[in-house]
Amino acid sequence: MAMALEFRNLTKQFATNSGAPLTAIRDVTFTVNAGEFVSVVGPSGCGKSTLLSMTAGLYQPTSGEVLVSGEPVNGPNDHVGFMLQKDLLLPWRNIVSNIEFGLESRPGSKAERRERAMFELRRCHLDGFENQYPYQLSGGMRQRAALARTLAIDPEIILLDEPFSALDAQTKLLLQNSFAETIAESGKTTLLITHDLAEAVLMSDRIFVLSERPGQIVAEIRVDLPNRDHPLKRRVMPEVADYAAQLFRHLKLEEKAI
Numbered sequence: 006m007a008m009a010l011e012f013r014n015l016t017k018q019f020a021t022n023s024g025a026p027l028t029a030i031r032d033v034t035f036t037v038n039a040g041e042f043v044s045v046v047g048p049s050g051c052g053k054s055t056l057l058s059m060t061a062g063l064y065q066p067t068s069g070e071v072l073v074s075g076e077p078v079n080g081p082n083d084h085v086g087f088m089l090q091k092d093l094l095l096p097w098r099n100i101v102s103n104i105e106f107g108l109e110s111r112p113g114s115k116a117e118r119r120e121r122a123m124f125e126l127r128r129c130h131l132d133g134f135e136n137q138y139p140y141q142l143s144g145g146m147r148q149r150a151a152l153a154r155t156l157a158i159d160p161e162i163i164l165l166d167e168p169f170s171a172l173d174a175q176t177k178l179l180l181q182n183s184f185a186e187t188i189a190e191s192g193k194t195t196l197l198i199t200h201d202l203a204e205a206v207l208m209s210d211r212i213f214v215l216s217e218r219p220g221q222i223v224a225e226i227r228v229d230l231p232n233r234d235h236p237l238k239r240r241v242m243p244e245v246a247d248y249a250a251q252l253f254r255h256l257k258l259e260e261k262a263i
């Protein structure tokens with residue numbers, strides 16, 4: 006299978022006031038195949054967001070490299086679409102024009118941009134909401150609009166940094182389902198960062214567990230279950246709890262309980 010994303014011995018240090026650099030992640034090596042959905046879980050502060058930021062080209066690694074479709078990432082680029090917990094929709098633009106935003110710096114007519122945006126809007130089940138403004142939408146709908154905006158630029162890789170964590174439990178389940186369906190249909194390679202172990206099991210083909218800072222890979226778990234495109238169906242499978250328990254053990258949460 007074609008490799009879409011590759012981390013080679015990736016290490017990131019940040020300068021600190023005390024002089025000694027802080028190592029956020031150390032020697033992280035793994036690959037993600039084209040069309041695969043991979044999650045990264047790990048304790049708070051272990052460098053998960055730093056890993057995504059380097060994939061998006063927002064930070065340069067201290068050593069090692071990130072490759073997207075075999076090309077080293079040297080800065081922000083169109084091959085990678087990034088979505089955060091906060092939707093970052095522009096409040097003064099309606100939904101369709103928010104989805105078009107990333108296309109405006111590219112060649113193409115206004116009509117073509119509109120057509121592309123409407124396609125993604127429908128794919129993310131927002132038909133009829135194109136002329137509404139972000140404040141008129143629920144949190145879940147805003148996240149769907151943010152996904153539509155990410156897909157509109159047709160990136161090779163989608164990076165999701167805790168996109169569901171600010172939502173209530175039911176909205177979260179429905180949105181996980183809707184994202185999983187849309188992502189499977191688009192065939193996009195996806196890297197998700199999450200604190201939610203069940204979410205990782207419900208949505209992924211594989212999961213990497215990072216240690217406490219400096220984040221290093223301590224486990225790789227293949228989720229050998231059907232319905233990756235339908236987490237609500239996975240949710241009722243008894244194996245999900247077993248996978249979540251495996252992740253729990255790797256994170257050594259029991260030992261940290263006080």
Ligand SMILES: Nc1ncnc2c1ncn2[C@@H]1O[C@H](COP(=O)(O)OP(=O)(O)OP(=O)(O)O)[C@@H](O)[C@H]1O
Pocket residue numbers: 019020027028029047048049050051052053054055056218
């Ligand atoms: N720009 C920066 N400058 C200095 N230190 C940073 C910077 N970005 C992150 N760090 C530090 O690197 C470490 C890893 O941060 P990061 O945000 O990647 O962790 P995380 O695993 O995503 O955390 P959380 O799960 O709590 O969101 C933290 O100790 C953080 O303080």
